[in-house]
Amino acid sequence: MVQKWLKPAIPSALTLDQYALKPTGLTTAVLVHFTHHASKMLEENNYVRCLMIDFTKAFDTVDYVILVSKPVAYNVSPLITNWIISFLSGRS
Secondary structure: OHHHHHHHHOOHHHOOOOOOOOOOOOHHHHHHHHHHHHHHHHHOOOOOOOOOOOOOOHHHHOOHHHHHHHHHHOOOOHHHHHHHHHHHOOOO
16 A cells, blocks of 8 residues: 555655665665765765654653644555554554
């Protein structure tokens, strides 16, 4: 369902650097990509600046009313929207 209905509704520009939507969407893949990019920059005598943020508690602050309105705004099928709402219902 995600591949058929949800993924096509997301603008591709929003998914370019998102590992969660890729088959290799693992933390390891992100770390390998970052390490490769940082090493390449250092070999070329460029500066490497990075900001690491732990999003462990990030979803504790999500306004679910706004979150649920997003699929509707992107014209996602009502079936998928209801599936998302069902998934989020009763979660804290």
